[in-house]
Amino acid sequence: xxxxxxxxxxxxxxxxxxxxNVLLAFVVVGLxxxxxxxNPFTAVRIMIGGSVGYPEAIxxxxxxxxxxxxxxxxxxxxxHAGLFNIGGEGQAYIGGxxxxxxxxxxxxxxxxxxxxxxxxLAAAAFGxxxxxxxxxxxxxxxxxxxxxxxxFNFIAAAVMVYLMVNVLIAPGxxxxxxxxxxxxxHLPFAHELLAGIGITMxxxxxxxxxxxxxxxxxLVWLFLWHTPWGYALRTMGHNPNAAIxxxxxxxxxxxxxxxxxxxxxxxxxxxxxxxxxHRLLLNFTAGYGFAGIAVxxxxxxxxxxxxxxxxxxxxxxxxxxxxxxDIPAITREMVVVIQGLIILFCGALxxxxxxxxxxxxxxxxxxSDNAPAADAAEA
Amino acid sequence: xxxxxxxAVELRAIDKSFGxxxxxxxxxxxxxxxxITGIIGENGAGKSTLMSILYGLYEADSGEILIDGQAVRxxxxxxxxxxxxxxxxxxxxxxxxxxxxENMVLGAETGPVLRPSLESARRELERLxxxxxxxxxxxxxVGDLPVSExxxxxxxKVLYRGARILILDEPSAVLTPQETEQLFRILQALRDRGxxxxxxxxxxxxxxxxxxAVFVMRHGEVVAERRTADTSSEELAELMVGRKVRLELxxxxxxxxxxxLVAHGLGLRDSRGIAVLDGIDLTLRAGExxxxxxxxxxxxxxxxxxxxxxRPPTVGRLTIGARTIDAAHPAGPAEMRALGVAHxxxxxxxYGLVAPFEAAESALLGYHDKAPFSSHGLMHHRxxxxxxxxxxxxxxxxxxxxxxxxxxxxxxxQQKLILAREIAAQPRILLVGQPTRGVxxxxxxxxxxxxxxxxxAGCAILVVSVELDEVMAxxxxxxxxxxxxxxxxxxxxxxxxxxxxxxxxxxxxxxxAPERQSTAVTAP
Numbered sequence: 001x002x003x004x005x006x007x008x009x010x011x012x013x014x015x016x017x018x019x020x021n022v023l024l025a026f027v028v029v030g031l032x033x034x035x036x037x038x039n040p041f042t043a044v045r046i047m048i049g050g051s052v053g054y055p056e057a058i059x060x061x062x063x064x065x066x067x068x069x070x071x072x073x074x075x076x077x078x079x080h081a082g083l084f085n086i087g088g089e090g091q092a093y094i095g096g097x098x099x100x101x102x103x104x105x106x107x108x109x110x111x112x113x114x115x116x117x118x119x120x121l122a123a124a125a126f127g128x129x130x131x132x133x134x135x136x137x138x139x140x141x142x143x144x145x146x147x148x149x150x151x152f153n154f155i156a157a158a159v160m161v162y163l164m165v166n167v168l169i170a171p172g173x174x175x176x177x178x179x180x181x182x183x184x185x186h187l188p189f190a191h192e193l194l195a196g197i198g199i200t201m202x203x204x205x206x207x208x209x210x211x212x213x214x215x216x217x218x219l220v221w222l223f224l225w226h227t228p229w230g231y232a233l234r235t236m237g238h239n240p241n242a243a244i245x246x247x248x249x250x251x252x253x254x255x256x257x258x259x260x261x262x263x264x265x266x267x268x269x270x271x272x273x274x275x276x277x278h279r280l281l282l283n284f285t286a287g288y289g290f291a292g293i294a295v296x297x298x299x300x301x302x303x304x305x306x307x308x309x310x311x312x313x314x315x316x317x318x319x320x321x322x323x324x325x326d327i328p329a330i331t332r333e334m335v336v337v338i339q340g341l342i343i344l345f346c347g348a349l350x351x352x353x354x355x356x357x358x359x360x361x362x363x364x365x366x367x368s369d370n371a372p373a374a375d376a377a378e379a
Numbered sequence: 380x381x382x383x384x385x386x387a388v389e390l391r392a393i394d395k396s397f398g399x400x401x402x403x404x405x406x407x408x409x410x411x412x413x414x415i416t417g418i419i420g421e422n423g424a425g426k427s428t429l430m431s432i433l434y435g436l437y438e439a440d441s442g443e444i445l446i447d448g449q450a451v452r453x454x455x456x457x458x459x460x461x462x463x464x465x466x467x468x469x470x471x472x473x474x475x476x477x478x479x480x481e482n483m484v485l486g487a488e489t490g491p492v493l494r495p496s497l498e499s500a501r502r503e504l505e506r507l508x509x510x511x512x513x514x515x516x517x518x519x520x521v522g523d524l525p526v527s528e529x530x531x532x533x534x535x536k537v538l539y540r541g542a543r544i545l546i547l548d549e550p551s552a553v554l555t556p557q558e559t560e561q562l563f564r565i566l567q568a569l570r571d572r573g574x575x576x577x578x579x580x581x582x583x584x585x586x587x588x589x590x591x592a593v594f595v596m597r598h599g600e601v602v603a604e605r606r607t608a609d610t611s612s613e614e615l616a617e618l619m620v621g622r623k624v625r626l627e628l629x630x631x632x633x634x635x636x637x638x639x640l641v642a643h644g645l646g647l648r649d650s651r652g653i654a655v656l657d658g659i660d661l662t663l664r665a666g667e668x669x670x671x672x673x674x675x676x677x678x679x680x681x682x683x684x685x686x687x688x689x690r691p692p693t694v695g696r697l698t699i700g701a702r703t704i705d706a707a708h709p710a711g712p713a714e715m716r717a718l719g720v721a722h723x724x725x726x727x728x729x730y731g732l733v734a735p736f737e738a739a740e741s742a743l744l745g746y747h748d749k750a751p752f753s754s755h756g757l758m759h760h761r762x763x764x765x766x767x768x769x770x771x772x773x774x775x776x777x778x779x780x781x782x783x784x785x786x787x788x789x790x791x792x793q794q795k796l797i798l799a800r801e802i803a804a805q806p807r808i809l810l811v812g813q814p815t816r817g818v819x820x821x822x823x824x825x826x827x828x829x830x831x832x833x834x835x836a837g838c839a840i841l842v843v844s845v846e847l848d849e850v851m852a853x854x855x856x857x858x859x860x861x862x863x864x865x866x867x868x869x870x871x872x873x874x875x876x877x878x879x880x881x882x883x884x885x886x887x888x889x890x891x892a893p894e895r896q897s898t899a900v901t902a903p
Contacts, residue, residue, distance in 0.1 A: 228747050234733075235733050
């Protein structure tokens with residue numbers, strides 16, 4: 001009898017399984033691409049080349065990555081507290097509103113050194129506030145956070161449409177967009193910064209926000225694993241009864257976790273509104289909030305994993321756009337199918353390959369155990 | 380097969396590892412048909428693993444299982460049931476809002492329409508009731524039944540599925556001594572009608588009282604097989620632990636000091652408005668151990684929760700030092716800790732630790748924001764690990780690896796870690812729920828000594844336990860709870876099991892002329 005469950009080495013669990021899953025996804029995607037008459041190797045070459053092959057492409061990929069990092073971290077922080085925040089989309093939207101309001105109000109009076117931090121804080125505050133309402137409803141009123149955060153996405157969208165169409169629209173404009181912010185309210189683009197130190201890079205939306213994303217990764221790691229609040233948050237997530245026993249205030253902790261989660265999601269607004277569009281507009285969140293769930297799942301809710309998953313998602317986003325552009329047979333919808341399959345394999349089906357790998361390692365393990373014995377017997 | 384009557388169960392060289400933990404090492408044993416066989420051993424000795432393998436919850440790494448002389452492969456409980464093996468778990472697998480009958484057929488329905496299943500189950504229930512004296516009202520809601528009857532439903536469920544081999548895991552944990560006697564009569568009736576019963580327990584007395592043969596396990600191996608008639612509690616205890624064990628604690632008389640905690644008319648109503656605690660008057664003095672005896676579910680858990688600040692009392696008040704706690708001025712667990720109340724919770728998995736956390740993290744649950752673990756908003760990993768290592772050394776927690784996940788320690792070692800954490804906080808009041816539930820006999824002795832040492836250091840200790848032996852061994856005073864009230868008080872040194880058992884069932888009447896100094900009973 002064999003088949004006892006041997007725990008896998010950590011490097012297999014964290015490293016090998018995701019890679020195997022990505023490869024599996026590519027095999028399936030390859031078959032689909034083949035079925036519509038496109039050489040899958042050409043498709044992969046275009047996708048990779050289009051996402052990391054030249055400086056502008058890298059810029060685009062990292063710009064998408066920035067958004068995925070924020071929403072991935074947002075989902076992860078809530079998840080560590082045992083809360084499933086599906087409202088990243090709405091929180092990002094309202095976070096962007098916060099940025100826009102600060103910049104519209106103050107871009108003529110404040111210097112960039114004050115204006116930019118204020119706008120970043122506004123993104124965090126607006127995102128946090130938007131998440132705090134469902135958190136309050138769950139902690140004090142018992143309304144399930146999954147339901148309320150989903151509903152708050154719709155409310156956020158409706159509020160934004162109302163504000164853009166009726167209140168914030170630039171005078172005389174035909175499209176629901178605000179006026180453009182004055183120059184102090186623009187975050188510098190990466191190509192501008194690099195030009196400043198003598199490196200030329202093609203134009204891309206990549207901007208200083210990626211530094212904020214990196215700082216957020218470090219702070220989330222520090223907060224979750226090296227502060228008493230992070231400890232309390234994780235205790236609540238793993239075992240709410242133990243948290244009560246330990247004297248942790250579950251309600252306040254729910255509010256804290258969701259507030260942080262919403263603030264992180266709100267930073268998508270910094271990247272989009274202050275970094276790229278330089279004006280308030282509709283639908284700039286483009287599904288990043290939902291993608292954050294897959295990013296967090298794939299990144300195992302750890303900042304390093306989230307960075308890696310965000311990079312993959314960024315590559316898919318940018319490479320997919322390039323693919324649709326270069327090969328007419330592969331439509332925009334086809335690219336979404338490809339992205340969906342990869343998310344499916346890496347996220348939802350992440351544990352499908354695990355038993356097979358476990359069996360493989362079990363077999364290797366017993367073989368290496370028995371081999372010396374067999375050698376000895378032969379001798 | 381060589382012998383005409385093969386054993387009901389034969390295990391040959393069963394081996395099972397969980398990562399680095401070798402839970403079963405080449406275990407071989409055979410269980411005669413129509414017998415009651417005990418398996419006894421320390422926690423982590425591998426007896427539960429072994430039975431889980433037999434029941435198909437785990438698969439062995441190597442080895443053979445023979446049922447009635449036939450080699451079989453058991454990959455899931457479904458296979459086990461098909462081979463006539465049934466298991467009564469320590470934690471009942473019943474649905475409270477279903478009737479007895481519905482619980483019986485759950486998972487054993489004969490078709491897509493429920494009625495025929497229920498009807499055949501009703502007939503079968505009748506037959507089983509007649510055959511074994513296992514009578515339960517088939518239409519009663521399981522949640523309304525007392526625990527002992529719920530256990531009967533579990534046994535009936537197993538028999539209904541055609542089990543000829545019954546495994547019972549610590550069946551007496553939730554029963555009064557009288558109910559345990561009843562259970563034993565049922566087991567004997569089952570045996571007399573040809574069933575094979577395997578009893579997993581850590582209570583030596585039960586092994587001696589009811590089994591025909593006993594296997595002793597230690598460190599994953601079977602170290603001894605005895606006919607029960609040819610052995611003694613002392614021998615079994617020694618075999619289990621691998622050294623001589625003193626079953627009696629010798630304790631010095633208490634030096635009870637000033638009251639550390641006074642409860643006055645404490646009451647608690649649950650969400651349905653039912654009083655689960657009613658008029659509790661209680662004084663804990665520094666330097667004494669007060670034991671709470673009672674069948675589980677009579678308010679002991681709620682009393683601990685109220686005293687620990689997990690739930691505020693609905694009426695009455697609680698005084699600790701200068702602080703008075705009542706419904707209008709509740710104190711949460713954090714404030715209680717600040718007042719010097721430490722709490723070893725009854726259910727360590729639910730409350731006492733966080734399973735996926737490193738031991739070092741679980742070792743400061745409740746103290747995580749205190750120095751030296753935290754300062755200036757940061758936690759100090761080094762201090763956490765050092766603290767945990769010190770606790771492990773002092774309380775002999777094995778393995779001594781602070782970085783290991785809390786869930787990977789055996790029950791006894793988890794309990795020692797929690798106890799270490801709470802005693803190390805140097806509390807003035809220590810609340811201990813089920814100090815040795817699921818803990819091996821060697822560790823029981825150790826835990827009891829630690830509690831006595833804390834008492835002698837001047838700590839006021841409240842011990843809640845369903846183990847009457849334990850309450851009697853530890854307590855300087857024993858309070859008996861029934862239906863949320865304290866129905867009796869007995870001095871520790873004069874307590875006898877029979878009186879306590881009767882009090883626990885609330886049927887005790889004081890003798891005509893009570894001896895003056897001994898069993899002083901208060902009837903609130």
